[in-house]
Amino acid sequence: MNSHPDGKVTSVVVAGLGGQGVLTASEIVAVVAFRAGLDVKKSEIHGMSQRGGSVTSDVRFGPRVFSPMTPAGEADFVVALAADQADGVRGLLRAGGCLITPSAIDEKALRSKKSLNVALLGALSARLAFSEQAWLDAIRAVLPPKFHAVGLEAFLAGRKGNAC
Amino acid sequence: MRLSDRLLLSGDEAVAHAARDAGFALATGYPGTPATEIVESFHELGGKAQWSPNEKVALEVGIGVAFAGARALVAMKHVGVNVAADPLFTVAYAGVKGALVVVSADDPGMASSQNEQDNRRYAVAAGAPMLEPSDSQEAYDYALLAAEISERWGVPALLRMTTRVCHSKTVVVKNGAAPPPRAPGFERDLQSRVMIPAHARPAHRKLRRKLAEIEAWNVAAGPNLRVAGADGLGIVTSGIAFQHVREAAPEAAVLKLGMTHPLPMAAIREFAAAHGRTIVVEEGDPYLADALRAAGIRVEARPETYRFGELNAGRVRRLLAGDATEEPAPAKGTPPQLCPGCPYRTVFTTLRALDCIVAGDIGCYTLGALPPFEGMDSQLCMGASVGVGLGLRHALPPEQARRVVSVIGDSTFVHSGITGLVEMIYNPPPTGHVLLILDNGTTAMTGLQEHPGTGRSIDHRATGKVVFEDLARTLGVTNVHVIDPTADAGAFRDLLAGCLASNAASVVIARRNCLLAAGAIKAYEQCNEQPS
Numbered sequence: 001m002n003s004h005p006d007g008k009v010t011s012v013v014v015a016g017l018g019g020q021g022v023l024t025a026s027e028i029v030a031v032v033a034f035r036a037g038l039d040v041k042k043s044e045i046h047g048m049s050q051r052g053g054s055v056t057s058d059v060r061f062g063p064r065v066f067s068p069m070t071p072a073g074e075a076d077f078v079v080a081l082a083a084d085q086a087d088g089v090r091g092l093l094r095a096g097g098c099l100i101t102p103s104a105i106d107e108k109a110l111r112s113k114k115s116l117n118v119a120l121l122g123a124l125s126a127r128l129a130f131s132e133q134a135w136l137d138a139i140r141a142v143l144p145p146k147f148h149a150v151g152l153e154a155f156l157a158g159r160k161g162n163a164c
Numbered sequence: 165m166r167l168s169d170r171l172l173l174s175g176d177e178a179v180a181h182a183a184r185d186a187g188f189a190l191a192t193g194y195p196g197t198p199a200t201e202i203v204e205s206f207h208e209l210g211g212k213a214q215w216s217p218n219e220k221v222a223l224e225v226g227i228g229v230a231f232a233g234a235r236a237l238v239a240m241k242h243v244g245v246n247v248a249a250d251p252l253f254t255v256a257y258a259g260v261k262g263a264l265v266v267v268s269a270d271d272p273g274m275a276s277s278q279n280e281q282d283n284r285r286y287a288v289a290a291g292a293p294m295l296e297p298s299d300s301q302e303a304y305d306y307a308l309l310a311a312e313i314s315e316r317w318g319v320p321a322l323l324r325m326t327t328r329v330c331h332s333k334t335v336v337v338k339n340g341a342a343p344p345p346r347a348p349g350f351e352r353d354l355q356s357r358v359m360i361p362a363h364a365r366p367a368h369r370k371l372r373r374k375l376a377e378i379e380a381w382n383v384a385a386g387p388n389l390r391v392a393g394a395d396g397l398g399i400v401t402s403g404i405a406f407q408h409v410r411e412a413a414p415e416a417a418v419l420k421l422g423m424t425h426p427l428p429m430a431a432i433r434e435f436a437a438a439h440g441r442t443i444v445v446e447e448g449d450p451y452l453a454d455a456l457r458a459a460g461i462r463v464e465a466r467p468e469t470y471r472f473g474e475l476n477a478g479r480v481r482r483l484l485a486g487d488a489t490e491e492p493a494p495a496k497g498t499p500p501q502l503c504p505g506c507p508y509r510t511v512f513t514t515l516r517a518l519d520c521i522v523a524g525d526i527g528c529y530t531l532g533a534l535p536p537f538e539g540m541d542s543q544l545c546m547g548a549s550v551g552v553g554l555g556l557r558h559a560l561p562p563e564q565a566r567r568v569v570s571v572i573g574d575s576t577f578v579h580s581g582i583t584g585l586v587e588m589i590y591n592p593p594p595t596g597h598v599l600l601i602l603d604n605g606t607t608a609m610t611g612l613q614e615h616p617g618t619g620r621s622i623d624h625r626a627t628g629k630v631v632f633e634d635l636a637r638t639l640g641v642t643n644v645h646v647i648d649p650t651a652d653a654g655a656f657r658d659l660l661a662g663c664l665a666s667n668a669a670s671v672v673i674a675r676r677n678c679l680l681a682a683g684a685i686k687a688y689e690q691c692n693e694q695p696s
Contacts, residue, residue: 017498018500027333030172031172034170034172034335037167040172040333041332041333041334042172042332042333042334043328043331043332044331045276045331051500051501051502051503051528051531052498052500052503053497053498053499053500053501054497054498056497066407066408066410066411066477067404067407067410067411067476067477068328068332068334068404068407069328069408069474069476069477071476071477071478071479071481072478072492073478074477074478085498088495089495091495
């Protein structure tokens, strides 16, 4: 378990390209932590960065969170939705932090490429203390209903994935 | 507090919630990152919301609402306040009856802006009280407080936010109720509201008296937080910088200013006197540091390098350590680009092929300045393409002047391009000019908002429509063309080449719906055609 059960803040950075569902993924993480009663801050950049450019979104949770931004070198987890983005964001991790890339899961087994974001959350979820049910509920709360089936399936497949 | 009382809201959403809960009669503005979601959320929450053609008009509408005794929320990005500055400065003299809350959403680090101006300076210049939230809870609380201050002292109140406050989601609990709004009604008060010199002179004195009262209130009861800490180091801060400070230096004593104009000088003086060393941690300009030092309070400013870009906890740690050495550059990501299949791709390929000198503007199409197109030669502010293009035409030798084209998007044209078009027919350069309006049927860059050129209001229902070709002809432009640049790229190129060679003033409207909006636009059009 890479999160901090002792009360420290856990920092997750989701990175990818505009259109890959970075903000959807970070929203799901934020909702899981929020519903668990934790303090949560989720930070994201809209606008110019969304036209296919790099997008990152931070989610930080714990008993009390101050800054919404994860300083470079202090992320506990970096979820990189594009393998070629991984090198650029590796420097965000703290020593011993966990980088989760598409190689953590079996991409070919995904019914839809669009569900890669949720699949990688599956891999992340195995390393955080929230229950599987809490994740499934959060995915249902964030994704539009027509993506529920594909999203939940991708998440459960990713949860068996092998990261870090 | 029960868990179910908690909400997870962005700063923008929190402001909209506060305005709804306080019975604001209207929210208006012009889309601009990071402020856009304020007006949109107010609409989604069931409030009366609308997009104005630009921020100046939005503020004037808001002023009218507040003159009527109702509450108005006017939201814009930082550069929008430049556009709205004219009414802002004088309504501070005139005063308001109902609440007038103006949100300035600044963008330090320029995630999606052309500059990182620090609008705290506007509060001083206009003489408006200003609140600076540091998270969504404060965005909610301070929006309510801004309304209260605005009504209590009859002044417009600024709510100054920044990108990370606008777009970060944090926990909000709605504590305390907003006082109910008064019933609107007209009360004649021409002494206050007709700002001829004879009325404005006493109005200015009255404003200064109000600000002195507000400062005294800010010292005694303002939303300023004192965090106890070790005796040695004291930190004065505001806005998002406070959150970074608390993470970077949890042991330090902190004075966090919620209202940063007028500053609670007496409280700051007392705090600084109680600490051996007092340092100001702020994002952007040295606004606080300059003001405190001018008041004779002994504080340290940060090294100049921290004036640039956003702060974060890591940078604040360096700053507090007095480290002014060069900072490691953040990892370079993939730059944004025009969407695959975007109709503007054809436009910029054509402009390059014709070797045009392109005076550009603000919107998605500004991405045409990046490789592979590099099809834009200037870009400053909303609407500048038209005036700058005309100026180039006036000064350049004729063979270069004939290559100049002003390129502006549909929403930007409505915002600030129409007066440029008037200039074009009133002061035409000897070589004529070409104004190319890129009409993709939406305000694409900020997230597909409607505008007066779409003929649909914020709820996508049909309303009055500005038809660009009709407007141009009415203004006296004889050479007006409407073309889909993607239908026949050769025809588009020939049309543009002909206009450039003609010595006439031409308006070319390249019309093709944005790919991201096309489906929705079709659905709105069908819906609006149904008899209601």
